[in-house]
Amino acid sequence: MLDFPNAKINLGLLVTEKRPDGFHNLESCFYPVLWCDALEIVPADAEAFTMSGLPVPGNLDNNLCLKAYRLLQQDFQLPPVHMHLHKVIPMGAGLGGGSADAAFALKQLNSLFELNLSEDQLEGYARQLGSDCAFFIRNKPVIAVEKGDVFKPVELDLSGYTCVIVYPGIHITTAEAYGNIVPKKPSCGIEMYLKQDVQVWKEVLRNDFEEALFPRYPELAGIKEQLYSAGADYASMTGSGSAVYGLFKTEPENLIFPGHYLLWEGLL
Ligand SMILES: C[C@@](CO)(OP(=O)(O)O)[C@H](O)COP(=O)(O)OP(=O)(O)OC[C@H]1O[C@@H](n2ccc(N)nc2=O)[C@H](O)[C@@H]1O
Numbered sequence: 001m002l003d004f005p006n007a008k009i010n011l012g013l014l015v016t017e018k019r020p021d022g023f024h025n026l027e028s029c030f031y032p033v034l035w036c037d038a039l040e041i042v043p044a045d046a047e048a049f050t051m052s053g054l055p056v057p058g059n060l061d062n063n064l065c066l067k068a069y070r071l072l073q074q075d076f077q078l079p080p081v082h083m084h085l086h087k088v089i090p091m092g093a094g095l096g097g098g099s100a101d102a103a104f105a106l107k108q109l110n111s112l113f114e115l116n117l118s119e120d121q122l123e124g125y126a127r128q129l130g131s132d133c134a135f136f137i138r139n140k141p142v143i144a145v146e147k148g149d150v151f152k153p154v155e156l157d158l159s160g161y162t163c164v165i166v167y168p169g170i171h172i173t174t175a176e177a178y179g180n181i182v183p184k185k186p187s188c189g190i191e192m193y194l195k196q197d198v199q200v201w202k203e204v205l206r207n208d209f210e211e212a213l214f215p216r217y218p219e220l221a222g223i224k225e226q227l228y229s230a231g232a233d234y235a236s237m238t239g240s241g242s243a244v245y246g247l248f249k250t251e252p253e254n255l256i257f258p259g260h261y262l263l264w265e266g267l268l
């Protein structure tokens, strides 16, 4: 079975308070974008995990695809499989690529072995693999709250917008990003800001990680400015970074970035 785990961008990200369990409550709109890995899972005589494309740090045993398989194996007698992951989504970018791979592995194993798990049950397994993993089970725009794994519906249609994502190759771990943030309660829920026209978002829709990280990584602010100068209606860092995206009503021209940056452009 072959599928294509996609990434996500955060439209606004308010870190509102530190929780007793050491995590943080947040409010954010998670929006899928079609920057995709490829994941193939086939039954095999012996368990195997192979990779191609971008290298993933750490040993293969810690890969989130394998963690997803082992999690289901605890409750079901899954036969051995060969998983092959072709990595395209940059890691530590705020794009949720690893979490997407884990969620898609759960969905593929569910259908491959006819486990008949519901989407709610799959979300329950996904929550054990990471805070932004459960989003990729239904993989639709939502308002994420609490740890980022509880969802509220959102009426938001950005179809027709071109999204440009710029990854400058700076790997910011999520723990580092959260370790540098000062939570603050917003004056109103993020839904109120999202209801405004996209052109108004630059005045009202913030990603709290920017205040924490831009002083340490000034080139990120530079990318955001460059996207606005190229005509973006809205630009922001996604998640805990370091990728920065811009939303354009019309396709941007002559966006030039250093050769080692990774870029993605597509319709939402
Ligand atoms: C920041 C966000 C926003 O969408 O996305 P990314 O930037 O990773 O894409 C997510 O909250 C990232 O979720 P995820 O990457 O799954 O984080 P996890 O593996 O669950 O947690 C890694 C570490 O981040 C911190 N963490 C994570 C989530 C959260 N709500 N509060 C936290 O304080 C904790 O220190 C935790 O140990």
Ligand SMILES: Nc1ncnc2c1ncn2[C@@H]1O[C@H](COP(=O)(O)OP(=O)(O)O)[C@@H](O)[C@H]1O
Pocket: 056, 057, 058, 062, 063, 064, 065, 085, 090, 091, 092, 093, 094, 095, 096, 097, 098, 099, 100, 101, 102, 174, 239, 240, 241
């Ligand atoms: N399949 C995978 N793809 C990417 N990262 C993975 C994967 N499995 C485990 N990881 C680990 O997860 C972290 C990156 O997760 P990812 O979701 O790509 O980051 P972010 O949420 O910041 O975009 C890295 O520490 C990486 O070592």
